[in-house]
Amino acid sequence: MEKRNKITVVLALVLLLMMGFVYGQDRVISANQLPKTAKNFLFVNFKGIATSSVIEDNEIFGVDEYKILLTNGIKVEFDSKGSWKEVDGKHQKVPYGFIPAAIKNYVAKSFPNTYIVKIERKRWSYEAKLSNGIDLEFDKNGNFKRIDD
Structure with a gap:
């Protein structure tokens, strides 16, 4: 019985790690998929400057942050709700x-x-x-x- 418990625990840990790799990944999205707050921020502060890339950083429990690179080279990061965190x-x-x-x-x-x-x-x-x-x-x-x- 003890051996079965160890195997069960090991399998559960492997499954959790695999879920972390699947869900804890970045994915490319369109600017239209950003939260409304983030879209408004970009529209007001970077009007007329297109996005070069929009990355959604996912963690196991959902979106952690958004990373936007604009065509003029400026990088903007937002939290999961679309509030700005950093403008570089x-x-x-x-x-x-x-x-x-x-x-x-x-x-x-x-x-x-x-x-x-x-x-x-x-x-x-x-x-x-x-x-x-x-x-x-x-x-x-x-x-x-x-x-x-």
Whole structure:
């Protein structure tokens, strides 16, 4: 009986691993399949710029995130609900329409002649990379915290 239990446990683990490989994969989708929030974000902030690729990152329990590459080279990541997580301009200026005013104002005042090339929204903070290579960290309200090393 003990041998059967071990075999059952091993088979169950193998099955779970196989399910993880099947369901935990990326797949290419069309921009029309994005959540409405993500489609609106792209329309407002990147009007007239087509998508080069749209990847849906799936985990075992559903969609984890969406990764979009635009034809101008900018990369945008959204969470499973379509809220933006990261906008990476790949050394180009990102649009400022969605960036909190406190962050835009701080960068304009403290780092004139620079611009934001990447911004990431985390649960409790924002991180912004400037065109001069400096990384800044802000709290969830957009208040400057520190220069990130």
